[in-house]
Amino acid sequence: MATLEQGFTELEPVLQRHGHQAHGLIEVLNRAQQLYGHLSKPLLRHIARQLHLPFSRVQGTASFYHLFRLMPPARHCCLVCTGTACHVQGAAQLLAELKAAPLAELGVELGSVRCIGTCSGAPLVVVDGAVWNHVEAQAVLKQLRELER
Amino acid sequence: MSGCLRLCTAASCRSRGALALLETSTLPVKEVGCLGPCSEGPLAVMDGTLLSLQQAASEPLEPSLAAALARSRAISSEDSFLKLQRRLVLARCGVVDPGCINDALAQGAYQQLQAVLAADNPSAVIETVRRSGLRGRGGAGYPTGLKWATVAAMPGEHKVVVCNADEGDPGAFMDRTLMEGDPHTLLEGMAIAAFAVGAQQGYIYVRAEYPLAIERLRTAIAAAEVRGWLGKGIRGSRFNVAIELRVGAGAYVCGEETALIHSIEGRRGVPRPRPPYPAEHGVFGLPTLINNVETFGNIPALLRLGVEAYGAGTKVFSLTGHVRRSGVLEVPMGTPLRTIVETMGGGAPPGRSIKAVQTGGPSGGCVPASALDTPVDYDSLKALGTIMGSGGMVVLDDTTNMVDLAAFFIAFSREESCGKCIPCRSGTVQLEMLLRKLLERRGSAADLSQLESLCHTVADASLCGLGQSAPKPVLSTLRHFRSDYLELLRPAEVGR
Amino acid sequence: MSVCTLQINERDVAVPTGTTLLEAARQASIPIPTLCFLEGLSAVAACRLCLVEVRGADGREEPRLLAACVTTAAEGMRVQTHTPRLQDIRRTVIELLFTEGNHVCAICVANGHCELQNLAVEVGMDHSRLPYRFPERHVDLSHAQFGLDHNRCILCTRCVRVCDEVEGAHVWDVGWRGEHCQIISGLGEPWGAVEACTHCGKCVDVCPTGALFHKADTSEEKHSHPERLQALVHARSHQEWSP
Numbered sequence: 001m002a003t004l005e006q007g008f009t010e011l012e013p014v015l016q017r018h019g020h021q022a023h024g025l026i027e028v029l030n031r032a033q034q035l036y037g038h039l040s041k042p043l044l045r046h047i048a049r050q051l052h053l054p055f056s057r058v059q060g061t062a063s064f065y066h067l068f069r070l071m072p073p074a075r076h077c078c079l080v081c082t083g084t085a086c087h088v089q090g091a092a093q094l095l096a097e098l099k100a101a102p103l104a105e106l107g108v109e110l111g112s113v114r115c116i117g118t119c120s121g122a123p124l125v126v127v128d129g130a131v132w133n134h135v136e137a138q139a140v141l142k143q144l145r146e147l148e149r
Numbered sequence: 150m151s152g153c154l155r156l157c158t159a160a161s162c163r164s165r166g167a168l169a170l171l172e173t174s175t176l177p178v179k180e181v182g183c184l185g186p187c188s189e190g191p192l193a194v195m196d197g198t199l200l201s202l203q204q205a206a207s208e209p210l211e212p213s214l215a216a217a218l219a220r221s222r223a224i225s226s227e228d229s230f231l232k233l234q235r236r237l238v239l240a241r242c243g244v245v246d247p248g249c250i251n252d253a254l255a256q257g258a259y260q261q262l263q264a265v266l267a268a269d270n271p272s273a274v275i276e277t278v279r280r281s282g283l284r285g286r287g288g289a290g291y292p293t294g295l296k297w298a299t300v301a302a303m304p305g306e307h308k309v310v311v312c313n314a315d316e317g318d319p320g321a322f323m324d325r326t327l328m329e330g331d332p333h334t335l336l337e338g339m340a341i342a343a344f345a346v347g348a349q350q351g352y353i354y355v356r357a358e359y360p361l362a363i364e365r366l367r368t369a370i371a372a373a374e375v376r377g378w379l380g381k382g383i384r385g386s387r388f389n390v391a392i393e394l395r396v397g398a399g400a401y402v403c404g405e406e407t408a409l410i411h412s413i414e415g416r417r418g419v420p421r422p423r424p425p426y427p428a429e430h431g432v433f434g435l436p437t438l439i440n441n442v443e444t445f446g447n448i449p450a451l452l453r454l455g456v457e458a459y460g461a462g463t464k465v466f467s468l469t470g471h472v473r474r475s476g477v478l479e480v481p482m483g484t485p486l487r488t489i490v491e492t493m494g495g496g497a498p499p500g501r502s503i504k505a506v507q508t509g510g511p512s513g514g515c516v517p518a519s520a521l522d523t524p525v526d527y528d529s530l531k532a533l534g535t536i537m538g539s540g541g542m543v544v545l546d547d548t549t550n551m552v553d554l555a556a557f558f559i560a561f562s563r564e565e566s567c568g569k570c571i572p573c574r575s576g577t578v579q580l581e582m583l584l585r586k587l588l589e590r591r592g593s594a595a596d597l598s599q600l601e602s603l604c605h606t607v608a609d610a611s612l613c614g615l616g617q618s619a620p621k622p623v624l625s626t627l628r629h630f631r632s633d634y635l636e637l638l639r640p641a642e643v644g645r
Numbered sequence: 646m647s648v649c650t651l652q653i654n655e656r657d658v659a660v661p662t663g664t665t666l667l668e669a670a671r672q673a674s675i676p677i678p679t680l681c682f683l684e685g686l687s688a689v690a691a692c693r694l695c696l697v698e699v700r701g702a703d704g705r706e707e708p709r710l711l712a713a714c715v716t717t718a719a720e721g722m723r724v725q726t727h728t729p730r731l732q733d734i735r736r737t738v739i740e741l742l743f744t745e746g747n748h749v750c751a752i753c754v755a756n757g758h759c760e761l762q763n764l765a766v767e768v769g770m771d772h773s774r775l776p777y778r779f780p781e782r783h784v785d786l787s788h789a790q791f792g793l794d795h796n797r798c799i800l801c802t803r804c805v806r807v808c809d810e811v812e813g814a815h816v817w818d819v820g821w822r823g824e825h826c827q828i829i830s831g832l833g834e835p836w837g838a839v840e841a842c843t844h845c846g847k848c849v850d851v852c853p854t855g856a857l858f859h860k861a862d863t864s865e866e867k868h869s870h871p872e873r874l875q876a877l878v879h880a881r882s883h884q885e886w887s888p
Contacts, residue, residue, distance in 0.1 A: 023433070025415030030357070030396055041832050048832075054809075054841065055831040057416075060818035063833070064417040064567075066399030067357050083319030084507065084543045085469035087557050114401065114561065116358050117322030118161040119469035120187035120476060129360075131164035400822075417819065422690040422715045568800070568819070568826035570691045572734075575741040578824050579775050599774065606737045609710055609730070610693045 008046045010035050015050050022051050029062055038069045074109035076147050078127050078140070083115025085122040090136075094123055097137035107149050155181045155194040156214075157243065159329040160361050161322075161476075162190040170202065174214040179252075182330015184243040186230050187476035191217075194243070199224040199231065230474060230493045235481045237450035237463050238443055242330030247365050250372035253333040259378045261452040262337050265344055266386045274345040275301060278448070280456045286464070287313055287404075287441030288512060288538045289614075290527040296438060299428040300346040303436035308348035310390075311432060311439045312339055313409060314355040314362070317401040318510030319561065321541030323465040324442035326477045328355070328362035332369035336392060338445030340379060341452070343390040346438050351392040354409055357399060366394055401511075401565035405613050406439045408567065419567045420613035441539065464525060464540060468494050471501065471546035480525075487521040490544055501546040505629065509538025511558045511565075512618035514625025515551065534625045536618075551630040552637060555623045556584040562619035573616030576607035580623065587637045597634060601627060651722040666713035666724060667695055677713050677726050678735060678764055681801040683851055683871055685878040686810060688714040692801060694735055694764070698725040710734075736768040743770070744777045745824070747796035748854075754867035755855030761799060782827075787837030790860060791849050793828070798856040800826055804848035807874060816842045828856075850874060 014031040018024025028047055033039055039062050048058040062068045080086075080095045095112060103110050116126060121133030125140055127147075132140065158167045158180045170191060171178060184192040189201035200221040226232065236242075246252045253259075265274055279294025300308060312335065316324040327335060339351050355363055370392055373379040381389045395413050402408045403418040410432050412418040431437020443465055451459045461482040466489060469475045473495030480489060490496065490506055497503045505515040508525075514535030516523060523529050527537050545554065563577035583600045586592045604620035604627075611617045627634060647662045653670050660669045665688075670677050680692040690712035698708040699716070700723040708725070725731070742748075742761060750756050782795035805817040805828065816839050820829035831839035849857045850870040858867045880886050 023413070023415040026398060026412060027395065027415075030398060044832055054815035054818070055839070056815060056818035056820075056829055059829055059832045060820050061415070061417050063820045063829075064400065064419075064822050065397070068398055084510065084541070084557070085320045085475075087319075088470050088543065088545060088549060088554070113358065114317070114565075115319035115321070116160070117316065117325045117467075118164050118187070119320055119322065119467065120161055120190065121164055122469065124164070131160075133164055417822075422712060564823065566823040568821070568823045569689070570693055571738055571741050571745075571799075572693055574800075574823055574826065575745040578778070579741065579744070582776065603737070603775075606734055610696060610734045610738065612690060612693065612712075
């Protein structure tokens with residue numbers, strides 16, 4: 001799989017749009033992650049060469065931003081919103097209870113997000129991009145178990 | 150617009166099943182942005198009446214729109230949540246189809262840009278903005294006209310206009326509402342600003358957590374280019390402006406303007422000392438005007454109404470937390486906090502009472518219930534030790550432990566610190582450790598005074614606004630709710 | 646050359662326009678503590694030790710705390726460099742640095758020649774009022790001649806800047822963020838595996854603590870050599886050498 005992706009040809013349009021220049025780095029990283037799921041070392045090396053940047057600068061930038069991931073994602077992703085409105089409605093408790101559950105067995109990666117701005121549904125989780133409103137841990141777990149493995 | 154059915158498909162109603170209703174509809178439906186009271190969503194408007202399509206909490210949402218409409222509950226236009234608003238920035242939000250430029254144009258989009266180009270007098274535009282007294286809606290409240298004049302006065306042919314759409318305060322979603330509901334108002338405001346200061350390039354830096362806003366802005370920019378409202382020689386004038394989207398990648402600190410500039414340039418979002426200010430040395434070293442979404446969103450309304458009719462203007466708030474009705478509302482500047490929280494929001498949930506209202510997010514503080522009659526304006530809130538901020542308003546009821554809330558915000562700042570300067574990088578960690586110690590009832594009076602002292606050091610010594618204001622939630626709760634702290638001291642310490 | 650006059654600690658000082666407050670104070674023999682600042686490298690104002698109280702800047706009368714390394718002297722400024730407020734900030738900053746890493750002077754290569762240690766003495770830090778955090782950090786000994794002990798790193802970024810601005814190799818950068826920040830080489834690889842490194846040792850010369858060191862050094866044997874960098878920068882910009 002990795003060898004097939006060595007060419008990273010799908011990245012060419014975004015590299016061209018930014019003229020293969022350094023200032024396009026974050027846009028290129030965003031697109032690369034969209035295409036390949038995560039920012040692997042070969043991918044970062046390719047991007048550094050294409051933008052004529054030192055490896056350490058590319059790594060430093062990629063590791064700075066929360067949404068860039070350097071490891072492959074799990075099959076499903078469950079983000080607990082920990083914004084203010086969710087916090088005052090019990091998000092910390094929700095996160096702790098989900099952390100204690102065997103989510104890895106379900107192929108679910110647990111994370112948190114600082115406010116997605118739909119606070120009237122607090123507390124909420126975002127599962128594979130869909131928002132689940134007014135949740136509590138047991139109901140979330142039940143629904144996560146129903147996800148395709 | 151009677152006879153026409155409008156359905157909100159912005160992020161909040163979407164999370165409440167609005168798209169499923171749309172798919173099942175056999176009626177012609179116009180998709181619109183936020184209609185206001187999100188907690189009643191999904192929301193629709195039929196024949197001018199706002200309808201809540203929400204079922205009783207225990208029942209699943211009606212799968213068909215027709216059935217949901219039949220069981221909908223009307224929200225009267227006399228309802229104070231609607232009646233007490235003054236919608237200038239959000240005038241077309243919830244009315245216009247955000248994906249359709251023709252609809253926006255039919256309802257007056259770009260008419261102010263047209264007028265400004267026809268008059269061809271950039272300094273007159275700046276003068277109007279200055280006379281209006283408009284202040285930056287992103288939080289700091291810097292006079293907008295002064296900012297524009299500074300950038301306009303900078304030498305050089307190449308300048309940049311940046312829209313800060315990195316709405317990062319947790320519990321704040323005013324900018325998301327405008328971008329999702331009426332993106333053309335933002336684009337028009339930015340284009341007018343670019344014309345006024347002499348910029349040819351614009352960037353909208355939007356956070357990645359807002360996928361729908363990104364999608365709608367992309368659509369809107371492309372449509373405006375096709376129709377000649379963005380690009381080269383706009384409407385036959387000599388004025389050119391290109392607007393590009395830059396999507397963030399999850400970094401609250403990028404709301405700080407020098408960090409935002411670094412991020413647009415493809416770097417780590419790390420702030421730098423000012424001066425030089427962005428007006429002088431901004432994106433790619435060029436003179437740069439940075440305003441937030443709502444500030445730009447005010448411009449078309451201001452120019453349409455004129456300074457007199459615009460008056461003190463408005464402020465958009467997102468009302469959330471322990472309040473019966475949450476959502477987005479735009480009220481005249483200076484509206485008492487009590488009106489917003491109790492009259493419009495319906496106050497605390499049944500059986501509870503309001504303890505405080507948090508404004509300004511991690512950079513702000515709490516207004517105690519005893520001060521709810523304070524008018525919301527920049528100076529009144531500052532006098533109370535908080536800030537207007539960008540407009541996030543979180544209501545806290547009597548079950549809230551204010552020390553826990555302070556620890557929540559400090560944990561947020563700790564996580565979002567860029568790590569460049571030591572007071573913020575390490576000070577926020579120590580502050581959280583002290584707060585946890587207190588919360589675990591292991592703290593002494595000495596810990597409390599160390600907490601206070603470290604707050605002042607972090608505030609005074611940090612490099613950028615994030616670190617300088619990070620201790621504010623602690624200092625504000627210490628000021629208004631000191632007893633919450635004292636109750637947590639070790640028993641032997643009480644009374645000392 | 647135009648000149649501006651200002652007051653530092655009630656003394657009148659005249660300096661060429663464009664001089665920073667740090668340079669102005671040093672010319673007047675008023676020492677201001679610094680850590681991330683190093684003559685010859687760009688200034689980043691990160692350590693906050695050189696904060697001074699400034700009145701009369703931009704016509705403002707209330708004192709503002711500004712980093713002397715990046716603030717340009719202006720006509721009529723009144724600067725205070727050692728008020729009790731500033732002394733307390735400096736001591737707290739040093740305590741924050743000591744508590745966030747693992748600084749054990751007795752076994753350190755830089756003991757006796759360490760800028761952090763000297764500053765602790767200067768600000769009167771006999772103990773830390775804040776608790777030590779004892780983070781888990783690692784040591785990179787993959788390079789043939791040099792080592793990097795992250796336990797002793799204070800993230801001043803002098804190594805990052807000297808490698809980028811003077812050597813031009815850009816081996817180093819800062820990775821991650823906030824309390825998780827660390828100096829990284831290449832794509833977060835071991836230093837010895839990074840081909841861009843020219844083995845020039847400039848990063849070791851400018852490191853203020855024992856974080857970067859020669860492998861041959863044992864405790865108390867490491868001396869920094871910032872003067873080598875300064876001679877190099879001077880020679881490049883003025884075409885003057887001092888052999």
